[in-house]
Amino acid sequence: MAHKIIMLGGRRAGKSSILAVMLNALREMPGDLCTINDLTDYDEKVVDKHGIEHAKPTLRTKCLEIKSYLQKRTLIGTNTKFIVDMNRSNTAIRYNLQASIGGTARTTFEFIDVPGEWMRQNVPEHAELKKIIEESDVYIIAIDTPFLMEADEDVNSVYNRTLEISDAMGHMRTFSNEAKDKKMIIFVPVKCEKWMYAGEIDTVFEKMKLAYKNLINQWVENPDVEMWCMPAITSGGIQFYKLLPGDKVFRTAEQKIGEKCSKDPITGTIYLPDGQTLSPRRIDRLETDMSQEIDHTFIPLSWYETNGKAFTPQFSEQPVYHLIRFLVKKEVGLANLKLNNLTAWQRFKQFFGWTPPFGKNLPAFTSLINTLSARGLIKENGDGYHRITETIE
Structure with a gap:
């Protein structure tokens, strides 16, 4: 199992932040279940908007930056107003994580944080974006909630790149025949503390459906596409x-x-x-x-x-729990297809104890998902969580 997850969203929508706190949450996963290791090559350089190379930011550093920034702002007081960084990155940043169970069963995830400007069809990087979309298994769309909820439709469309993301997602490929290439789309409203704490997070879901209506309606009736809305609080105190x-x-x-x-x-x-x-x-x-x-x-x-709260992320681990569950189901389907296509000689060997090379990690990861579900750790509803199954009128 090796899977590609693309992070989509507008400029500074919170893609890298949600990825950082996801990893932070996963590292706190009960050790008896699964171990997460960061295998990213941090010697690779990234280029900023001025064309200057920088070291790739580590996910751990990003998480520490959020904590440190919150602590500094808290010391100043709750009456001051401030803006978050709105500078853009010109480079798609790739992070490689490995989940292992018992030291033997392993799967790798490549998370690709794509700059919001790549969504434009008139930029040279758009061709690379289309290729990544075709190859990916899971699509995490980070939504800047304040712009979704407070800006007018035109401003939100430009800032969150709603129409451009919908158009780009037209390059997603699914096959209902032998390949069984299932896909998962996760809408993640971030910076949503105001609405979450006020008990109004479902209004975010309703507005999100309208903003991404074209994307949802394009895929919602496809049995090979699973769609969710999963709001996440990345800091809690801001x-x-x-x-x-x-x-x-x-x-x-x-x-x-x-x-x-x-x-x-x-x-x-x-x-x-x-x-x-x-x-x-x-x-x-x-x-x-x-x-x-x-x-x-x-x-x-x-x-x-x-707002006086400490660094208290919530639900940031859920997209990963859900995507692992989804990918396990996908791999089970692929393994069954391959079993059905075994040659007569392979079936003969299987009778005498031969194990096909594919799907050998599936029992361990299936057990992981079953344990997470049994412990109630996979969130299915409440707090703005919804499985999207109907066309948006």
Whole structure:
């Protein structure tokens, strides 16, 4: 078993964050069940938007960054507002994880974090995206919940790349004949603390269905495609505050480079990324931040605040539990197909104890899934969790 999982979503939607906390949660899986090892080649370089090479960020480092950032913001206080990093990556980042049971039964997962800009059909990387989509088994679509819930339809479509993802997913390939190439699509609303804690997470599910209607309707009636909505809380202590216009403030007439900020249209308060506030009376001028324009659409800044909670991710392990269950079912189907296609000589050898080389790890991973289910660790419903089985009108 070796499987490819692609992470899709808009710029800074939270793909790498959800992957980092997923691994963190899996490392805390009861040791008697399964061991997760990170086999990623971290010597590989990634390229930022300026074309500069950097070391590939480790998933552990990413998780520690979230914890550290939350601790710093908590020390400052809950009254300050701040924005998250909205810079983009130009490189698809690949992470390789291995799940092992008893030291012998192993399966590997290649998670591919694809830049949101690759969704555009007019970029050269779009061809590579289509190839990865064709080859993948599972598709995790990270959804920036504040933009889904608070932005207008056009802004959300551009920021979360909803239509472009739907179009790109048209390149997903399934075969209802001998290959039994089943696929799984998992919609993961992230940064959803505000709605989860208010008991309104099902409203996120309802809006998500409408935003991704084209994608859902394209595949929902295909028996080889399984679709879920699985909201995840990646930090717990950072909560969405408000979408505000992206501006630049010049404190004096002599200042040549403006500072990124937002002016609250109701209170007039000017918020700076570091949590400071300015009074409009103490500045020279305010200008629209043209760097916030994406595809002829001005994207507001998404402001957050701490809510007093510690680093408390929730449900971040669930996508992996579900995808392992799905992949086990898929492998069982493939193994049965291969058994049915054994030659007469192979069947003769099997009668005398010969074991086919395929599917040898399946009993161990089937037992893992059965144990997770028996312990109630695989979440099926509640908290915005839904299996998507119907066409969206």
